[in-house]
Amino acid sequence: MIHERKSSSASLAVWVGMSVLLVAHPADAADVDDLSLDDLLNTRITTASKFSQRISESPSTATVIRGEEIRSHGWRNLSEALASVRGFEISTATDYRYLGVRGFSQPGDYNSRILLLIDGIPANDGIYDQAMIGSEFPLDMNLIERIEVVPGPGSALYGGNAYLAVVNVITRQSDSIGRSVTVGAGSNGFSSGQANAGGRDGTGRHWLISASTERSTGSARHFPQWDGIGGGDGWARGLDDERQRRLFLRYGDEDWSVHLLHGRRQKEAAGALYATDFDVPVTNIDATTQIGLRFQRPLKTTWTLEGQAYAGQFHWEGRYRYSGAWESDMARSGWLGGSAQLTGKPWENQTWVLGASIRDDFKRDQENTGGLSQGKRRTLSLYAQDDIRLTDMFALNLGGRYDRDTLGSRQVSPRAALIVNLPGATVLKLMTGKAFRPPNAYESNYSYPGTQLAGGTLKPERIATTEIALEQALGAHGRWTASMYRNRFRDMLGTVTDFSTGLQQVQNIGDALTEGLELGARYRFSGGVDVRGSLSWQHSEDAAGAPLPNSPRRLARLLAVVPLGAYELGWETYYTGPRRDVFTNAVGGQTVSHASLSGRFTRDLRWQVRASNLFDRRVVTVAGPEYSLGAAGNVPTIPDYGRQMQIHLTADF
Amino acid sequence: MSRTAFLRLLFVLGMSAAATVSLAADEATVKAAYLYNFAKFIQWPDEQRAALRLCIIGDDALGQPLHSLIGKPVRNMQISVRHGVAVHDVPQCDLVFVPADHAQSLERVRQVVNGYPILIVAESSDAMPKGAMVALIQSDGRIVFEVDLAVTRRLGFQVSAKMLQLARKVY
Numbered sequence: 001m002i003h004e005r006k007s008s009s010a011s012l013a014v015w016v017g018m019s020v021l022l023v024a025h026p027a028d029a030a031d032v033d034d035l036s037l038d039d040l041l042n043t044r045i046t047t048a049s050k051f052s053q054r055i056s057e058s059p060s061t062a063t064v065i066r067g068e069e070i071r072s073h074g075w076r077n078l079s080e081a082l083a084s085v086r087g088f089e090i091s092t093a094t095d096y097r098y099l100g101v102r103g104f105s106q107p108g109d110y111n112s113r114i115l116l117l118i119d120g121i122p123a124n125d126g127i128y129d130q131a132m133i134g135s136e137f138p139l140d141m142n143l144i145e146r147i148e149v150v151p152g153p154g155s156a157l158y159g160g161n162a163y164l165a166v167v168n169v170i171t172r173q174s175d176s177i178g179r180s181v182t183v184g185a186g187s188n189g190f191s192s193g194q195a196n197a198g199g200r201d202g203t204g205r206h207w208l209i210s211a212s213t214e215r216s217t218g219s220a221r222h223f224p225q226w227d228g229i230g231g232g233d234g235w236a237r238g239l240d241d242e243r244q245r246r247l248f249l250r251y252g253d254e255d256w257s258v259h260l261l262h263g264r265r266q267k268e269a270a271g272a273l274y275a276t277d278f279d280v281p282v283t284n285i286d287a288t289t290q291i292g293l294r295f296q297r298p299l300k301t302t303w304t305l306e307g308q309a310y311a312g313q314f315h316w317e318g319r320y321r322y323s324g325a326w327e328s329d330m331a332r333s334g335w336l337g338g339s340a341q342l343t344g345k346p347w348e349n350q351t352w353v354l355g356a357s358i359r360d361d362f363k364r365d366q367e368n369t370g371g372l373s374q375g376k377r378r379t380l381s382l383y384a385q386d387d388i389r390l391t392d393m394f395a396l397n398l399g400g401r402y403d404r405d406t407l408g409s410r411q412v413s414p415r416a417a418l419i420v421n422l423p424g425a426t427v428l429k430l431m432t433g434k435a436f437r438p439p440n441a442y443e444s445n446y447s448y449p450g451t452q453l454a455g456g457t458l459k460p461e462r463i464a465t466t467e468i469a470l471e472q473a474l475g476a477h478g479r480w481t482a483s484m485y486r487n488r489f490r491d492m493l494g495t496v497t498d499f500s501t502g503l504q505q506v507q508n509i510g511d512a513l514t515e516g517l518e519l520g521a522r523y524r525f526s527g528g529v530d531v532r533g534s535l536s537w538q539h540s541e542d543a544a545g546a547p548l549p550n551s552p553r554r555l556a557r558l559l560a561v562v563p564l565g566a567y568e569l570g571w572e573t574y575y576t577g578p579r580r581d582v583f584t585n586a587v588g589g590q591t592v593s594h595a596s597l598s599g600r601f602t603r604d605l606r607w608q609v610r611a612s613n614l615f616d617r618r619v620v621t622v623a624g625p626e627y628s629l630g631a632a633g634n635v636p637t638i639p640d641y642g643r644q645m646q647i648h649l650t651a652d653f
Numbered sequence: 654m655s656r657t658a659f660l661r662l663l664f665v666l667g668m669s670a671a672a673t674v675s676l677a678a679d680e681a682t683v684k685a686a687y688l689y690n691f692a693k694f695i696q697w698p699d700e701q702r703a704a705l706r707l708c709i710i711g712d713d714a715l716g717q718p719l720h721s722l723i724g725k726p727v728r729n730m731q732i733s734v735r736h737g738v739a740v741h742d743v744p745q746c747d748l749v750f751v752p753a754d755h756a757q758s759l760e761r762v763r764q765v766v767n768g769y770p771i772l773i774v775a776e777s778s779d780a781m782p783k784g785a786m787v788a789l790i791q792s793d794g795r796i797v798f799e800v801d802l803a804v805t806r807r808l809g810f811q812v813s814a815k816m817l818q819l820a821r822k823v824y
Contacts, residue, residue, distance in 0.1 A: 040686055175734065604744070
């Protein structure tokens with residue numbers, strides 16, 4: 001009897017179990033192709049079980065430039081995209097392009113005050129801490145998904161060089177790229193070629209390969225100060241040649257990827273830099289190869305582990321001619337680094353980020369006729385951030401990072417932000433933070449007999465920022481932002497030039513202040529017209545109360561993407577207000593516009609025409625002191641390019 | 654058959670009957686399955702090629718269920734998937750899915766499609782007026798669909814009668 005009862009209850013359990021299995025059997029355990037149209041109409045949707053990433057308000061006023069915008073405007077290097085960011089300004093010298101942020105733009109600083117990340121991996125080189133944003137930028141713009149630009153001190157998360165801004169370039173997914181070949185031609189002997197292919201299989205494995213090259217014979221430019229010197233007419237002709245190549249390879253899986261990027265640019269620079277001969281250009285070769293590995297792994301409950309490991313090398317060569325005699329300089333740097341970061345929610349209302357990173361600049365060699373200087377550096381860092389949702393309305397973000405290097409630098413960079421969600425989709429942010437920039441190997445160690453003395457023992461420069469911002473959503477189609485900021489600079493590093501002897505030296509030149517008000521808006525109208533604009537009022541002063549050089553008092557930008565039936569027009573207008581040159585003379589305001597038109601010949605063949613400086617305006621860039629060391633004396637500004645046209649044809653496969 | 658056994662069988666059959674009516678699945682699977690079915694029940698005017706290119710605008714809203722479609726056969730073609738596709742690249746697609754969080758791109762997608770035989774599938778109740786050819790709409794805890802027959806006919810698509818029968822609305 002007992003035996004029978006047991007077996008019947010057991011078999012009842014089996015029957016009930018089977019029934020439960022039939023009812024609760026989730027169709028997603030079956031293959032997607034098991035569901036017919038009839039089935040689908042009768043299927044109830046369950047809420048997605050994946051961990052919903054709460055889009056917590058970021059403690060900054062970031063600008064995101066989408067890949068679509070890069071294509072609509074036909075931008076070919078990072079500086080052309082960054083020029084469109086509120087409060088940013090690009091100076092085009094004959095050798096490199098420099099980025100000014102919120103009124104601070106020291107000509108010739110190699111953009112060491114900007115941290116450039118490619119998919120989160122630091123890309124600044126090891127000698128100049130240079131963010132290569134001009135045509136030497138080693139990634140093809142075609143490969144970019146979006147660019148996240150965060151102005152303000154980022155050292156609390158990213159360490160030194162995240163001083164004025166952090167720019168994170170995020171690459172496109174491998175299978176979004178497809179296969180294509182592009183050829184281009186344009187004014188000033190411009191020609192280019194580019195090819196890419198990428199894909200992804202059903203298991204999540206993905207791959208991508210892209211290669212490109214570009215060449216231009218450049219433009220003649222007039223330097224009035226050189227008119228009559230040495231029998232010349234001040235025209236620099238045929239001294240602007242540029243050639244460049246890039247390679248990008250990537251392979252990975254759902255949770256990891258490894259990439260290799262390579263870029264090499266050789267550019268001639270006119271203008272008798274560093275007292276070289278005027279009729280012969282300075283040649284700069286910048287080449288970098290970088291490898292990065294990234295992985296991500298969700299841990300139990302709400303935690304995720306992210307890690308990266310990277311290695312890079314940067315090689316620079318400069319060729320100069322002084323009074324008929326050729327000389328060359330070289331710099332080589334190699335670096336290795338890695339970091340691990342844990343993100344999670346130990347409590348319901350807090351998100352923590354904890355991280356550690358190391359970097360070994362194992363080679364930082366600079367070589368010139370004066371000799372070889374070397375200087376290794378290892379940096380160890382720890383950082384943490386806590387995002388606390390205090391109430392529905394208030395959130396507090398606190399963070400800090402400790403950086404310690406083998407050259408004696410020990411820095412703590414704190415940051416705090418209060419984020420208030422006001423009714424009506426308005427957000428108020430109050431932010432304050434500190435950042436630092438250690439002297440780079442060039443500033444500390446580079447010396448050249450008769451021209452430059454080594455910097456020696458230099459203090460890191462520091463910045464303290466306070467910012468108040470208001471962000472307002474405009475329906476689902478746009479938003480505007482207003483922001484007021486004040487940056488206090490301490491122990492700024494700069495080149496001091498003695499014009500009588502022609503000797504230069506990098507020194508801690510003192511304190512400075514920049515403050516300003518920025519207004520920005522973007523809106524997508526029905527019909528697809530997308531407009532983005534900004535206005536900035538900027539004020540700067542050094543310790544003596546005089547305005548900083550190359551600090552425009554006003555900036556304005558207007559960008560629009562306008563669909564015109566089968567064509568698309570991308571428009572840009574930039575206004576740069578009055579500023580001072582390095583000799584404290586006034587330089588007037590200027591406006592420049594660019595336009596790009598694109599369309600298709602057939603479904604697989606598309607074209608794009610771009611005119612930069614469409615109205616052929618006379619545009620100038622404030623020159624760094626390196627242009628004023630020669631026989632012509634002071635050269636306060638450099639002429640920028642006139643109108644240039646380019647056309648590109650792309651075939652998709 | 655004993656009485657208890659018969660009751661048990663009835664119980665299980667009853668449950669199975671209930672099971673066919675209340676299938677449950679997560680959103681991504683349902684949407685991916687719909688895209689596969691649309692590809693099966695619609696004929697493109699130009700099918701002399703190896704791949705039927707299925708694209709999704711923006712980051713991967715459909716996850717693994719969409720990836721499981723890679724390589725699946727549809728008549729004499731195989732499905733290939735591209736996600737994160739930019740609006741500019743839509744002409745390289747045969748079917749483009751515009752997820753709800755990219756609804757503002759729908760107008761641009763329609764402009765870019767411009768008469769090419771590309772099937773636009775979008776989500777939301779106002780997707781049709783904005784340019785969708787097939788719209789997925791959430792209704793009463795399920796997802797149903799509507800078809801713009803006029804536009805699809807004009808572009809050369811042939812939509813099967815069975816699919817039109819099951820559509821909630823045909824324009």
